[in-house]
Amino acid sequence: MLTTQNFIQLTNYKLGLDFAREQDQNDAISHYRNQFHIPKDKHGNDWLYFTGNSLGLQPKNTKKYIQQELDDWADFGVEGHFEAKNPWMPYHEFLTDSMAKIVGAKPIEVVVMNTLTTNLHLLMVSFYQPTKTKYKIVIESDAFPSDRYAVQTQLEFHGFDANEGLIEWKPRKGEELLNIEDLEAILNEQGDEIALLLIGGVNYYTGQYLDIKKIAELGHTKNCMVGIDLAHGAGNINPDLHNSGVDFAAWCTYKYLNSGPGSLAGLFVHEKHAHNTKLKRFAGWWSHNKDTRFNMRQPLDVIPGAEGWQLSNPPILSMAAIKASLDMFNEVGMDALRKKSEQLTGYFEFLLNELNNDQIKIITPSNPNERGCQLSIQVKNADKSLHKKLTEAHIITDWREPDVIRCAPVPLYNTFEDVYRMVEKLKTILNE
Ligand SMILES: Cc1ncc(COP(=O)(O)O)c(C=O)c1O
Numbered sequence: 001m002l003t004t005q006n007f008i009q010l011t012n013y014k015l016g017l018d019f020a021r022e023q024d025q026n027d028a029i030s031h032y033r034n035q036f037h038i039p040k041d042k043h044g045n046d047w048l049y050f051t052g053n054s055l056g057l058q059p060k061n062t063k064k065y066i067q068q069e070l071d072d073w074a075d076f077g078v079e080g081h082f083e084a085k086n087p088w089m090p091y092h093e094f095l096t097d098s099m100a101k102i103v104g105a106k107p108i109e110v111v112v113m114n115t116l117t118t119n120l121h122l123l124m125v126s127f128y129q130p131t132k133t134k135y136k137i138v139i140e141s142d143a144f145p146s147d148r149y150a151v152q153t154q155l156e157f158h159g160f161d162a163n164e165g166l167i168e169w170k171p172r173k174g175e176e177l178l179n180i181e182d183l184e185a186i187l188n189e190q191g192d193e194i195a196l197l198l199i200g201g202v203n204y205y206t207g208q209y210l211d212i213k214k215i216a217e218l219g220h221t222k223n224c225m226v227g228i229d230l231a232h233g234a235g236n237i238n239p240d241l242h243n244s245g246v247d248f249a250a251w252c253t254y255k256y257l258n259s260g261p262g263s264l265a266g267l268f269v270h271e272k273h274a275h276n277t278k279l280k281r282f283a284g285w286w287s288h289n290k291d292t293r294f295n296m297r298q299p300l301d302v303i304p305g306a307e308g309w310q311l312s313n314p315p316i317l318s319m320a321a322i323k324a325s326l327d328m329f330n331e332v333g334m335d336a337l338r339k340k341s342e343q344l345t346g347y348f349e350f351l352l353n354e355l356n357n358d359q360i361k362i363i364t365p366s367n368p369n370e371r372g373c374q375l376s377i378q379v380k381n382a383d384k385s386l387h388k389k390l391t392e393a394h395i396i397t398d399w400r401e402p403d404v405i406r407c408a409p410v411p412l413y414n415t416f417e418d419v420y421r422m423v424e425k426l427k428t429i430l431n432e
């Protein structure tokens with residue numbers, strides 16, 4: 001396998017454009033790129049799109065999947081709930097097996113519903129049950145703002161001070177990455193006061209993929225609940241959620257899962273909680289037993305497992321886009337994606353290191369087991385113009401304050417040539 005170390009050993013090998021093209025030719029899953037709409041410049045050249053970590057590209061099939069539901073709505077009206085080619089009543093069930101496979105869960109543990117931050121709140125209704133003495137929440141110091149606001153408002157909702165109740169797991173002084181021993185130290189010191197850990201499995205800013213199994217073990221040792229935000233993990237890494245033992249997780253589908261802007265999110269509740277009907281929750285009619293849902297006037301009879309966290313009948317058009325994407329993931333499989341991803345990002349890392357330019361520094365871990373496809377490139381003196389120049393050249397990356405360009409070569413549609421061209425352009429800009 002082509003890891004960074006192997007690249008370095010291949011000193012006699014020309015690692016330029018010819019090499020990149022050869023890698024693309026030998027890439028067993030290269031044909032998937034043709035199944036996506038790649039944005040183009042006015043000369044018809046493909047953009048170099050590296051922001052699948054923000055909004056994944058559109059599969060060409062998505063339109064067909066959505067059109068099917070529009071046609072069935074036109075043809076059947078309300079009867080589409082039963083008569084549509086993919087009946088709407090159980091539509092979410094068509095997504096469950098594929099989604100469960102992507103995150104390494106059992107089908108009873110997964111459902112697609114709502115949006116990410118909404119799901120985090122609903123999960124905290126159940127899994128953040130503070131007492132007067134055990135109420136604090138641990139997040140990463142550089143958690144995505146939405147997660148921070150979610151836990152702060154949960155604390156306040158339960159009558160606690162949001163600052164006092166929030167514990168930040170921080171990188172050590174002068175470092176960017178998190179160290180699991182520091183989480184252990186927090187738990188050793190304050191574990192008796194901590195009710196919940198809510199951690200980004202892959203950090204949005206640094207791209208660091210944390211050991212979520214270890215986080216679950218540490219949290220559970222102190223009787224804390226453990227939840228994971230997998231926004232940057234789902235479809236990117238293999239989180240093996242069931243075996244990790246975390247209590248719950250949530251993720252969006254518009255990044256690596258290519259399901260369209262603002263599309264519905266995933267939710268995971270570990271099997272160990274599947275039949276605990278005593279868990280507090282906010283319910284709606286979609287939480288209720290499917291066999292008696294339409295009998296109306298029934299007391300709530302919650303569906304076991306993740307489906308019991310649903311509230312509403314879901315938006316089918318959004319689910320159709322998710323189905324289009326998951327059918328592709330099901331076909332290609334996460335193992336093939338990860339294999340290419342490690343090679344692609346390894347090549348990217350190698351080329352960036354070759355630039356030997358002290359204005360830039362990769363802050364993402366070098367170990368492929370501690371990252372997904374994204375590399376976060378810190379730019380000295382926070383010069384945003386570098387990012388602007390890349391964008392003007394149709395090299396789409398994103399800038400995250402204060403000084404990082406995030407760049408995610410996505411194995412489903414990015415090529416080794418994309419990566420080569422990106423680094424060549426970066427070199428030119430840095431030398432200007
Ligand atoms: C880690 C993380 N959490 C939360 C969000 C917010 O998600 P949403 O707007 O779908 O609730 C995002 C991305 O937007 C994210 O990357």
Ligand SMILES: Nc1ccccc1C(=O)C[C@H](N)C(=O)O
Pocket residue numbers: 053054055204231262
């Ligand atoms: N949904 C969006 C809508 C508009 C702009 C950005 C987003 C993102 O998803 C940002 C992403 N979560 C991030 O990691 O920065």
